[in-house]
Amino acid sequence: MEVCYKSWGQSCFVCICLTCSLVLLSKVPVHGQQENAVQTEAETSPDEQQAPARVDVEPVAEDADIGSRLKKILVATKWFIDPQVRVEEGVVFLTGEAKTPEDREWASKLAGNTQDVVAVANRMTVTKPSPWDFSPAWLEIDKLRRNTIQTLPVLLIAVGLLLVFWVAAKLVAKLSRRIASHRTTNFLLQEVVAKAASIPVFLLGIYLALRISGLTRLAATVLGGTGLLGIVLGIAFRDIAENFLASILLSVQRPFRTGDLIVVEGRKGFVQSVTTRGTTIMTLDGDHVQIPNSTIYKSVIENITANPNQRQTFVVGVDYEDSLEEAQAVILDVLKQHTAVLAKPESLVLVDALAASTVNLRVYFWISIAKHDGLKVRSSLIRLVKNALVEKGFTLPDEAREVIFPKGVPVRMLDASHQPMKERRSALPADRNNEPEEISTQSEGSLTSDAEEIEQQAKNSRQPESGENLLPPKKLEEAGESHGEEKI
Template sequence: MEELSVGKFQWLIEELIRVGIKMGLALVIIIAGFWIGSKIKGIIRRRMIARDVEPSIREFIIPIIDVIFKLLVILTAINTVGVQITSFAAIMAGLAAGVGLSLQGSLSNFAGGLLIILFKPFKVGDYIEALGHGGTIEAISILYTTITTVNQQVVILPNSSLLNNPVMNYSIKPNRRLDIKIGISYSDDLEKAQKVLKEMLENEPLVLKEQPVTVEVLEFGDSSINLAVRAFTKREDYWDAYFKLYKKTKMILDDNGISIPFPQTEMRIVQPNDDFTK
């Protein structure tokens, strides 16, 4: 009986040593595999940069490669411990089905990100307006697109929502049209106002000379004749031209004696004994 107990103890020690060696080897495989994976990811990133691959494609593909490589390393470590990969794969498939049902939104975001990369309605560096936000695209990841607004706020938008809603991309075309709506008094000289505003546009360096400029009557307002002052500028010069031309419009109209009216309200205080027939 004593010899049997000693034998069981020795067998237990040997099994613990064998399992410990396998676990240690699996741990080494995971550590080494993750380290090698990070190096491979860095090499792929540098090669993509050297080949001038678009940042949107680069930042979308590299995380996928990283996840696949880590999954292979983990499966190799599990096989080293002695767990059959086929059995493990069946268990993972069942878990994946359950997780997939609970992560339908994430899967739709992944599909949306893939379609964005393939069809390129926008890319990293573009200025867009979507879902009530406007900003420059910083990254297009597997699930989300990150934009930075003009006041340096970071907004993260789901890829599926971007794909299924209108997106205004200001960076596709090289030029943008600048629209200024300005009102002048009904008593002012309309043709003179049109002339001086058109000269202002033609003499402005930020306005593209090969594109037409427009100074025409837009509408008859309650207290003013509203003019549409329109010109084209380079995309990167838009805001400089916007602020500059708005300021020059006011100064030029003042210099030429053309007023910019504003709504006025006349209020009369009626006394109880006033004769309303007068």
């Protein structure tokens, strides 16, 4: 939950900064726009002033009066440097320097609209600004300062409203998460429900904050672009979205849980965690393997530990001359006496095939994989069955092979020590016949399962991927099953 609050805080901080910037930019006036009405006529830029339609001097204006009147007007505006006006026969000649081309054009219109002026010869030059003149920049900064002060109250209200909705979204998320926890123990579903309930509340806060700030069009764009943005992100991050949806389905359906031994795409290992990206398993060799959730969801999953019992098998070949019924009885007796073999389901010894030099017997037995390791038990049983058959005088021939003796076959007489297997078995001491066979040898080790050892190794190892495990802990899930809790 701490990670979720941090992500909410970062998102809110970015949204607040973006809102403030948009509000300030929206209040900056465009160049050439009319200034405040408090400014005097002399302080207003000439492109914002309209030349008078008519300048009345006298019913019949003299050239001197026209020139004097125009010069006084040009000097009063303070937009020109050393303006000079000369009038001859109604033709006005303007000289001097104008600060901008707009000022020069304004002077021409002014003179043309003066009474008894028949033509205007504007010979004014435009002053080229110095590259070191920063007055336009300072003017813009001053305008921005004034607009910031004017919009500050509205901006504070918008930010305050955004903070209120942010707190409301957190409360809604917490309440939704608590309600969802009573319905399901799935952590991912709880987070999805919490975000689905809180995000619309926060988006409503952003919309109202933009409306109050005067950015109505941007507010409508935010609401209208949310769905389009989701489609674009879905296409751009298709694999990420596919793995995320697969993680939701896996956490809901739960084909496995933490600690289960599964086989997916030919990889066998114990489940360690399931994140929004993939599932981490630890193989029997102690290696961490990350498999994308989409691959797991679409693949065949073999859950070995879902059923606590597992059937194992191996093949034993006896000689054609041996009694199959006796061989089956000897093998079955070994299976019944073995401590790791379950009594139910019962073990079977079936005739499997007639091979080249042997009659193959296939042995089936059941073990509890929660307690014992299948490979170790199988090794122990093969060793015990082989010893039992040899001790009972059964022959275990190998595959028939052709042997060529180019110089003939040497023949020699056997002494008394070379006896058939049955005779030699009967000649063994009585205590040797009754000596019990060890269930497991030192090389085979303990017959217990390696799941606990691998689980301990997983706890001591570094997790290859950070992220919250979507599967509940094994002890918590077992406790829920013991209390009969229903899983969604």
